[in-house]
Amino acid sequence: MTYCLGISLDAGQIFMSDTRTNAGIDHVSTFSKMRIFEKPGERIIVLLSTGNLATTQATVTLLEEQIQLSVEDQKTPSLMTVSSLFRAARLVSEAQRSVYRIDAAALKDAGIDGNATFIIGGQIAGERPRLFLIYAAGNFIESGEDTLFFQAGELKYGKPVLDRVVASSTDLLEATKCALVSFDSTMKSNVSVAPPIDLVIIKRDTCRISLRHRILETDPYFLEVRKRWGDGLRAAFASLPAAPWRLG
């Protein structure tokens, strides 16, 4: 499993992903699920992936080949040349579907789920910042005023705190703190989501990375948030009024 999160706010965007992959509980590795495509000032695109690692790696490899090709022939569209994030999402979708076309039958025979889901966001100069969720079937949706974030992978444990805290006017670092709490809740309930956590923050209209950080399990800030959030939850719970019911 994996947990990936993209948040789109007035002030910019936040991307966070864990790095745990497993092929069964006895085969656990660390892989970054975040890829960055950047030409500072002109475009910044962040791609988060969850699902079958072979599928996501093959998809990303195809996208990287396109970039190489577009440099050589100056005409192949790629994540580094398309004029909109919508077109970028289309490229990911096409690459993902072409991987399925090659692998789906064999995976089905082997009883393996080859599905992959992607979150893609960022900003290309001339456009506003945009954020898309690309489903396993390759269709995709865009975030909006009422849907400020997309999650992929193991999403439920960490959703309640996001629902309660994140608003479009939320400050970028404040929302990052909330995202960290969301990851902490997820990791507490599902061992297949684990640090290090990759973090990227993009300020609106800069078209470049404002912060890139890998949060290790020993990161002092992460440890403090984890501890204080646990303490805060227990305190919030302790302050609730006692149930008024009498046991017979």
Next chain:
Amino acid sequence: MTYCLGISLDAGQIFMSDTRTNAGIDHVSTFSKMRIFEKPGERIIVLLSTGNLATTQATVTLLEEQIQLSVEDQKTPSLMTVSSLFRAARLVSEAQRSVYRIDAAALKDAGIDGNATFIIGGQIAGERPRLFLIYAAGNFIESGEDTLFFQAGELKYGKPVLDRVVASSTDLLEATKCALVSFDSTMKSNVSVAPPIDLVIIKRDTCRISLRHRILETDPYFLEVRKRWGDGLRAAFASLPAAPWRLG
């Protein structure tokens, strides 16, 4: 969807279930998912069901027919006669499987998921209190020292608070409060889980219901817990230290 929860503590057991059922988002009804089989002082059994409503209703009907039959012939085993909760779980499993045998092929043809999952617990005189989770396939597991509660249905949103608060020494009403918070978190993130919430509390070694209560959406205690928990979470979040990172 549904959310059902059974908790087994040193002091006794708590059962909670919502009442929302839906066949598609445009067909929503209220059904209790909690059945109680009680002979006060001798046995108390609580059965919670989630999944396909036709399957769970048919399963329960078979169990009720067994009870009727056991009264008449004095030999058919039923939930009111078996000597252990383990045997009771077996009866549920058998009834569930016999419903599948009749319906599974037709449901598969119609592309409908007929699966049902059950939580069964309580106490039969001569035994300790016991709690079982019966999977859709009819196999089942029992709670223990390290697994104090079972959830079924829409379980993830409401699990973090249980993980953090419930210990085997937790007081029954305190754990009930925690269960209520767990339901609140679930209902906040999934509209297909909704009040009224059915609650039963059983004190250890009484073999009878200690409290039975239907918590309505307008229940003042529920509303206060909901509001104060939301406030408490926001306060806990606000008290977290600011992220130490600088945006470039």
